[in-house]
Amino acid sequence: MGQQEKVATSLAGAVSEEISASLTAVDAELARRYPGDPGTRQPVHTVYVPGDVFEPGTLRSWGDQALAALDEHAPDAASFAAVLGIPEELAGPVHDRVRAKLEREPVEDLRIDFEDGYGPRPDAEEDEAAARAARLVSEAYANGTAAPYMGIRMKCMEAGVRDRGIRTTDVFLTGLMAAGGLPEGLVLTLPKVTYPEQVTAFVQLLEAFEKAHGLDAGRVGFEIQIETSQSILAADGTAAVARMIDAAQGRATGLHYGTFDYSACVGVSAAYQASDHPAADHAKAVMQVAAAGTGVRVSDGSTNVLPVGPTAQVHEAWRLHYGLTRRALARAYYQGWDMHPGHLPTRYAAVYAFYREGLAPAAARLAAYVAKAGGDVMDEPATAKALSGYLLRGIDCGALDTAEVARLTGLTRADLDAFASPRRGDLTVTAP
Numbered sequence: 001m002g003q004q005e006k007v008a009t010s011l012a013g014a015v016s017e018e019i020s021a022s023l024t025a026v027d028a029e030l031a032r033r034y035p036g037d038p039g040t041r042q043p044v045h046t047v048y049v050p051g052d053v054f055e056p057g058t059l060r061s062w063g064d065q066a067l068a069a070l071d072e073h074a075p076d077a078a079s080f081a082a083v084l085g086i087p088e089e090l091a092g093p094v095h096d097r098v099r100a101k102l103e104r105e106p107v108e109d110l111r112i113d114f115e116d117g118y119g120p121r122p123d124a125e126e127d128e129a130a131a132r133a134a135r136l137v138s139e140a141y142a143n144g145t146a147a148p149y150m151g152i153r154m155k156c157m158e159a160g161v162r163d164r165g166i167r168t169t170d171v172f173l174t175g176l177m178a179a180g181g182l183p184e185g186l187v188l189t190l191p192k193v194t195y196p197e198q199v200t201a202f203v204q205l206l207e208a209f210e211k212a213h214g215l216d217a218g219r220v221g222f223e224i225q226i227e228t229s230q231s232i233l234a235a236d237g238t239a240a241v242a243r244m245i246d247a248a249q250g251r252a253t254g255l256h257y258g259t260f261d262y263s264a265c266v267g268v269s270a271a272y273q274a275s276d277h278p279a280a281d282h283a284k285a286v287m288q289v290a291a292a293g294t295g296v297r298v299s300d301g302s303t304n305v306l307p308v309g310p311t312a313q314v315h316e317a318w319r320l321h322y323g324l325t326r327r328a329l330a331r332a333y334y335q336g337w338d339m340h341p342g343h344l345p346t347r348y349a350a351v352y353a354f355y356r357e358g359l360a361p362a363a364a365r366l367a368a369y370v371a372k373a374g375g376d377v378m379d380e381p382a383t384a385k386a387l388s389g390y391l392l393r394g395i396d397c398g399a400l401d402t403a404e405v406a407r408l409t410g411l412t413r414a415d416l417d418a419f420a421s422p423r424r425g426d427l428t429v430t431a432p
Contacts, residue, residue, distance in 0.1 A: 034293035039421045041396045043108035050117040051129040063106025065341035109149040134175025141183045151187035157198040188222040199247040221251045227258030242290040259301030300328040302337035325350035355394030363408035388419035
């Protein structure tokens with residue numbers, strides 16, 4: 001080891017104590033505002049179904065329609081890969097996993113829509129539809145046919161529809177409570193948020209509901225849908241979306257980009273309204289920075305180009321959707337919207353190709369980091385966190401298997417969780 005160095009200091013211990021005391025409030029604020037990722041599964045998409053269309057068999061119907069589209073327009077792995085440009089070595093694994101996913105769990109997140117997809121209806125009709133939605137969601141969780149996440153999108157907090165949105169939320173949540181309680185996978189989506197005060201008002205609504213039913217404070221969370229320019233840039237030039245997260249008081253779970261409302265709001269003509277438009281990229285970049293470290297996740301929008309009609313037209317729509325999804329994944333938008341059953345094959349194909357093509361290099365880098373081995377890349381703890389998060393997302397959606405990740409990294413699921421969320425506890429990983 002050589003000669004032992006003599007260690008000397010110049011400052012009294014009181015200096016460190018004084019500095020720590022001066023930063024106590026900052027420490028608390030950092031912990032409150034930036035708790036880090038919650039470590040829970042994030043769905044790869046959200047499917048929206050109008051409130052009057054949702055049925056007990058809707059999820060299975062979407063999966064069956066998606067499988068039928070594959071059978072008709074790309075009946076084998078080679079043809080599906082050729083349409084999308086998937087490398088030959090991934091064609092079989094991606095195709096097989098996509099079909100298995102559509103058979104097992106075609107939808108990861110379902111939102112029963114009472115906003116744009118439902119429109120204005122007589123109060124009695126919407127009341128009945130909201131109560132029916134609560135009953136069907138409760139039954140789905142009870143009989144094992146539910147998606148991992150389910151809930152509603154109510155009308156927004158703007159004056160013209162505010163009372164209706166409040167009532168629909170109340171009817172739906174009350175129905176769930178009457179049927180046995182709020183499911184763990186419950187998700188609410190608050191659309192067209194323009195001012196942080198609208199978020200505050202929705203928090204007030206949820207607080208009142210929790211008190212009325214004796215629920216723990218903060219039990220009900222919600223997503224904020226970003227569909228107006230004012231939610232990105234406030235009148236004073238600040239990022240309103242950051243204040244919206246704060247206004248949610250820890251209840252915000254996601255920020256969802258609304259492709260078409262936002263594009264129209266900033267004047268993009270209909271032919272160019274898409275999730276890869278520069279205006280969309282700017283909005284999502286602001287959302288991403290505002291949400292970073294807060295535990296609030298960002299979701300991309302959707303495409304309204306549906307894969308329907310003759311095979312050539314379906315293939316063109318598939319290539320568009322696949323490309324947009326891959327583009328979003330590369331930009332760390334791990335969730336998006338799907339508007340049609342025909343989008344499911346390309347949603348999962350894009351997600352699975354993304355994770356499977358990166359499995360070997362990501363696993364090798366993480367294993368080398370744990371073993372403190374040399375290589376052509378010098379990784380740091382932040383990179384190990386990103387690598388673990390990447391592998392965990394792949395496992396959660398079905399792109400990767402826990403066993404193959406363990407074989408390549410020498411790490412358990414618990415090890416990966418510890419790397420991905422190091423602030424949740426001490427990281428004790430034994431190198432392979």
